[in-house]
Amino acid sequence: MSTPLDSPDQGGLAVLDRELEELLREEHIEPGDHERFSHYVRKEKILESALTGKPVKALCGKKWTPGRDPEKFPVCPTCKEIYESLMG
16 A cells, blocks of 8 residues: 555655665665664754664664664764765
8 A cells, every 4th residue: 555655756755765775876885784884863862762762763864773882883974974964
């Protein structure tokens, strides 16, 4: 069953998925590589996740429940690019 969010002509999830796939190809990042990076997330969202167990969403779109030390992984290039464009 299709929902409005899945409709590519309405700019839904299908479009976002295609854009992410294109970005991953451009960055030479393989599927699953998001698991090998530290991601940028608002600090208050990290705290909320720690208290509630709810997943967070990174700038690059990855959703997960944080649990590993981000200092042990390189920064996600997509998150970094988005962050730098927001900071000017």
